[in-house]
Amino acid sequence: DADVTQTPRNRITKTGKRIMLECSQTKGHDRMYWYRQDPGLGLQLIYYSFDVKDINKGEISDGYSVSRQAQAKFSLSLESAIPNQTALYFCATSDLGREQFFGPGTRLTVL
Amino acid sequence: LAKTTQPISMDSYEGQEVNITCSHNNIATNDYITWYQQFPSQGPRFIIQGYKTKVTNEVASLFIPADRKSSTLSLPRVSLSDTAVYYCLVGDRQRGGKLIFGQGTELSVKP
Numbered sequence: 001d002a003d004v005t006q007t008p009r010n011r012i013t014k015t016g017k018r019i020m021l022e023c024s025q026t027k028g029h030d031r032m033y034w035y036r037q038d039p040g041l042g043l044q045l046i047y048y049s050f051d052v053k054d055i056n057k058g059e060i061s062d063g064y065s066v067s068r069q070a071q072a073k074f075s076l077s078l079e080s081a082i083p084n085q086t087a088l089y090f091c092a093t094s095d096l097g098r099e100q101f102f103g104p105g106t107r108l109t110v111l
Numbered sequence: 112l113a114k115t116t117q118p119i120s121m122d123s124y125e126g127q128e129v130n131i132t133c134s135h136n137n138i139a140t141n142d143y144i145t146w147y148q149q150f151p152s153q154g155p156r157f158i159i160q161g162y163k164t165k166v167t168n169e170v171a172s173l174f175i176p177a178d179r180k181s182s183t184l185s186l187p188r189v190s191l192s193d194t195a196v197y198y199c200l201v202g203d204r205q206r207g208g209k210l211i212f213g214q215g216t217e218l219s220v221k222p
Contacts, residue, residue, distance in 0.1 A: 004154075035212075042198065043155070043212045090154050099145065100200075102154025 003027045004103040006091050012109045019078040021106050023091030032074040033092040033100065034058075034066060043090065049074055081110040115199050120217040129186040131216050133199030136180050144175060144182045145200040149215070155198060159184065186218075194220045 004025045013019055023032065030051045035043040045058030047066040055066060063085060067075045078085055086109050092100040116134040123129045135144070143162050147155035159166060161173040161182070172185040186193060196215040 042196075042215045045212075088152070092154070099157045099160060100147075100155075102156070105152065105154055107152075 004091060004093055004101050006089075006103040006106050008106060009104065010107045012111065013081055014111050015082055017081050017110075019081050019108065021076045021089055021091075021108070023074045023076070023103055025072050025091075025093045025101075025103075027093055027095075027101060028071070029093040029095045029101075030071065031094045031096070032068065033094070034064075034074065034076045035090045035092065036060060037088045037090065037105075046076065046089075078108075078110075081108075083110045086110045115201060115212075115214075117197075117199055117214060117216045119214070120219070122219050122221065123189055124221050125190055126188050129189050129193075129218060129220075131184045131186075131197055131199075131218070132181060133184070133201075134181045135199065135201045138179050138201050142201055144173065144179075146171070146173065146182075146184045147198045147200060147212075149196045149198065158197075189218075189220045191220050191222065194218060 007022045033048045034046040036046055037043050044060050046060055046064050047058050049055050049068045052068050052071055055068060065077045065079060089106045089108055091103040094100040114135060114137045143160050145160040146158045148158050149155040159168055159171045159173045161175055163175050163179060166173045174183040184197060196217050198212050198215045200212055
């Protein structure tokens with residue numbers, strides 16, 4: 001969905017490096033989410049935010065942090081990347097917890 | 112700790128109707144049931160959402176019994192392009208109503 005953009009789309013980095021994945025949305029939604037997807041598996045929720053001042057941990061938040069800079073922007077950081085964080089990362093937005101609109105994904109490889 | 116259960120995979124042929132059932136025993140009173148479709152390397156896409164009884168749109172129907180502990184996604188006359196993973200998404204009382212993805216059902220449509 002073009003209303004939800006993610007940068008970068010692909011990233012290769014080395015163990016121990018700090019990485020930031022960015023998500024922007026133009027849908028005007030208050031709720032934003034970060035998911036991780038490993039090959040052949042479903043989506044796992046990392047963090048979610050119901051408004052600018054609200055940040056909540058998801059199922060697998062260890063090793064990750066987030067920042068909600070504005071209603072439209074939600075960033076995911078890996079302070080010290082490790083190989084098992086290699087995955088496809090999706091950002092999503094929603095209005096009142098209903099239909100979620102997903103971005104195109106960021107493919108992250110940690111060597 | 113996903114609170115939904117779906118078949119891991121299903122096979123079908125073009126032109127057939129496909130029914131995928133999701134079990135969600137701990138659904139919260141105010142939560143909706145939502146189904147998503149995901150193609151490889153793309154973000155999930157909303158298909159249909161409902162609260163109770165039956166909902167129909169241009170691509171699918173959703174059947175929800177009175178106890179709301181399960182739901183069935185019905186895809187009429189599937190085509191090869193319906194080959195994808197289908198996720199059932201519901202709220203969870205133990206997680207404060209946050210949406211949790213199930214493990215997904217991989218549907219393979221054959222000619």
